[in-house]
Amino acid sequence: MKKYIFIGLIFLNVFCAYTQEKKLKSADKNYDQYAYVDAIKTYERLADKGYKSEDLFKKLGDSYYFNSDYSNAAKWYNELFALNSSPGAEYTYRYAQSLKSSGETFKADKILTEFNSLYKNDSRGKLYKQNENYLDQIKANSGRYQIEDAGINSKYSDYGSFIYDNKIYFSSARDTGNFTKRIHKWTGEYFTNMYYAAIDSQNSTASKFKALNSKFNESSIVFTKDGNTVYFTRNNFLNGKKGKSKSDATLVKLYRASLLNGKWTNIIALPFTSDNYSTAHPALSPDEKTLYFASDMPGTIGQSDIYRVSINGNTYGTPENLGKEINTEGKETFPYVTSENEIYFASDGHPGLGGLDVFVGQVDGSGAISNIQNLGSDINSPKDDFAYIIDPASRRGYFSSNRDGGAGADDIYKFLETRPLNKNQDCLQELSGLITDAATEAILPATKVTLYENQIAKKSFISDENGMYSFAVECGKTYFVRAEKNDYETKEAVITIADKSGKTNLPIALDKSICKVTVGDDLGKCFGIKRIYFDLDKSDITPAAALDLAKILDVLSQNPSMKLNIRSYTDSRASREYNNALSDRRAKATINWLVKNGVSKNRLTGRGYGETGLVNRCSDGVQCAEEEHQQNRRSEFMIIGI
Known part of the structure; x- marks a missing residue:
């Protein structure tokens, strides 16, 4: 799911391109030619010819291990152990994991037993001793939910739910008939209409909320408690007229409608909206005096930020950006605020598992946001997870996701939270570091960095333009940080975090696997x-x-x-x-x-x-x-x- 996509046009000057091409052709041909040296393939050819060294077998084993080819990883780790039966904790552990993943369970268990004996302080060995399937241990913020299909999904996109009057209201593209019609430029999704269905029935027939639907996009509806007012998102379209930005795009706006004599009427765009930026995904504070929403209006930190605006009857204050504690250079969207002073939101800027993840933060009396945490791997997946809502009393709720196994492009899931999130943040640690080229020391932006605990991936991060990565981590724990980049050998480093608040630095230098030479x-x-x-x-x-x-x-x-x-x-x-x-x-x-x-x-x-x-x-x-x-x-x- 792509909830915020901004499309720009790049015009190419054909004449300049032609001139540049002629200049390139006139250069010394020796310097226009390159050779591409694949180090791993070279190592493998040498090993097949009988050359042996620990470094050779470590590189070959790692190259397959980090690409999840465990059979070949086990093959080369086996050669490593034939040269040195104790090459270190990491290689012993990787060898055991490769054997287990290749179906050689008995041999893997033997290696893990030796691992526990040799490295008594390593928590992985202790977990194995307690439970042979310790890789299934749930991460700290995971294992807290019972999740199931909401029963209202179609083969198209269904997302963004709200509960009112024992009904679930949601957005769906099911009425478009196919994926070639009506694509919404700001979200990148197929145009949706609002639907509703009974919340307790499985596979219930959903009905259109015709009073609010237009021929363009509607989504993200919110009712006031008395049911007389709704806020919702729609393309810039009102009374049969379509609004356009200076760049000739029809964006999205927040609208309000009122219930009078049983009919929804007085549909208006909120006064702080604009033809030239988007506002979307409204959420009301419990006292209904504040409206939260997502926007890319001027002053936005990233691609979209979360804002709030005061509600004073039928008038509104000036929108306020919630600041860098919650908003990043990425996308923050789909806010939801509870009576327990929690704000849930989706983000691809905070460290997560991939795509949009759902996070929660605490809102204090002044409105400041703190203690932001990822909800864990039940709600979140490597894909997009968003539009989380929860009833603080029953701990039941809904969220949307395009994770594998769904019925359509996006699907709505319902959940029961069985255990509250641990919000003890007395000890705070940040783990960060610089990713560089080992040979040249050049910084390596756009490197995928993954944080592992007990070999379970907790969070992923893409190094920024300065080659930096950063994770919020727990004090006193041991983590493994894996860095992956095309044309480089994947590398994993281990770090134990201090027992007191602060920052931990872990730089990682990567070796080239594909070497371009001239x-x-x-x-x-x-x-x-x-x-x-x-x-x-x-x-x-x-x-x-x-x-x-x-x-x-x-x-x-x-x-x-x-x-x-x-x-x-x-x-x-x-x-x-x-x-x-x-x-x-x-x-x-x-x-x-x-x-x-x-x-x-x-x-x-x-x-x-x-x-x-x-x-x-x-x-x-x-x-x-x-x-x-x-x-x-x-x-x-x-x-x-x-």
């Missing part, structure tokens, strides 16, 4: 090769060096026209003459190994540069740490042709 690039960076290891004062290829060179060999095999210039450097220790000779022997040994393994000699050049290419201050006579000297001892595989 002439002038160092191919070694695709695999994190900073040096080819040789024994002290020798130039013989060691097993560790052979594994890294095999990665280069694989890329050369996949790209038969690629040519390399291989450069070997030393640090400044020992004499210049000695370092020049040693580095030259090592560069030639590297070339000879590649030639011996099938690379044509005319594709390779190279020599040693000794200490002439220092990358830091560590020249003769300067005191430096070993780590600084190591930066200068490096190998480069410079691409000179593709």
Whole structure:
């Protein structure tokens, strides 16, 4: 469901595009060509040829594990454990989970038993000890609802319910007949009309609320307690006339209607609405003195914010944005306020499970919002979940969702809340961090970051334009943070939150899995090769060096026209003459190994540069740490042709 979509038109200048294309074609062709190096496929080809290393098998296992291919993950983790039976808590746990997901339950249980024995303080082991199906443990805010279909859904879009006079009022697109008619520009949904049905009957026949329906969109109706006034959302259409914005769009407005002599009449747009912005999804405060709604009016923080406006008889105050505590740069919509000073709303800006999630916050005497929490994975799903209403006395209510398994595009579900939300927020923690490229340290916006507790996904977040992510977390708990981005290897980090309020920083650096290279690039960076290891004062290829060179060999095999210039450097220790000779022997040994393994000699050049290419201050006579000297001892595989 797309409840707020704003469509802009981009006009392309064909002449400029043509001119730019000619300029590109006139550039040096060597720099217009690229090679795309898939590191994981290279690792797999090397493993199939018999190369073995812990790093190799960890990367292969993780590549499949994080893509939910548990059979292949188990295959490569098994190879890892054959080399090292104790590679660490995370790999032991992932191996067990991969085995279990692949149907090897007995072996998985054995590994988990060993896991519990080796890592006694890890809560996952303790949970396994208590319950072998601990992955089914419900997250803190979940497991509190009994949910079922509301019994009024069609194969079209049905959403946005309100209860009045023992009837459920809702919006439905069922009368459009098909999905090619009447699409509402602001919501992106098929045009809806208002319907009502008895709340206690399953599969009851719904009736149109004809008095308010037009040929355009109506939705989100709210009755006053006396039943004499309704507020609702409609396209900018009144008395047969359609209003348009400056950009020629028909948006949506909040309307009010009055019941006189048994008929709904005096339908008017509320005075703070406009042809040039949208107002929608009204909700009344319990005392009916305040109207809450969603809008993209001037002053909005994100794509849509939640506002409130005072009601004084038939007049209204100035709309007030509820502020950054509740509104984000994303979408906040479908507010609902209860007599317990709770405000429920849908948002895709607050950390959630995906799409729109339903949240709740506390409203204090001044109207300020605090203690916002996600309602959990019963109400929320990876899809859009919204339009939540609840009776504070019975704890029964309704919400809308386009989750899998529904009857139509959106569906209405009814629920019983069986356990209240834990609102103890004496200890507050924020977990945040910067997502970067491990090689270049460049920030990585638009990275999916997921927070896990006991291997259950709690929340997801897309890193912002500055590469930052942020989660509200509980004090004293251990979490796993997984970062995923196209062309990068998925990475998961573990963090234990302090027992006191504050902020916890967890930066994550991702390694490239797809490496785009061209002439002038160092191919070694695709695999994190900073040096080819040789024994002290020798130039013989060691097993560790052979594994890294095999990665280069694989890329050369996949790209038969690629040519390399291989450069070997030393640090400044020992004499210049000695370092020049040693580095030259090592560069030639590297070339000879590649030639011996099938690379044509005319594709390779190279020599040693000794200490002439220092990358830091560590020249003769300067005191430096070993780590600084190591930066200068490096190998480069410079691409000179593709």
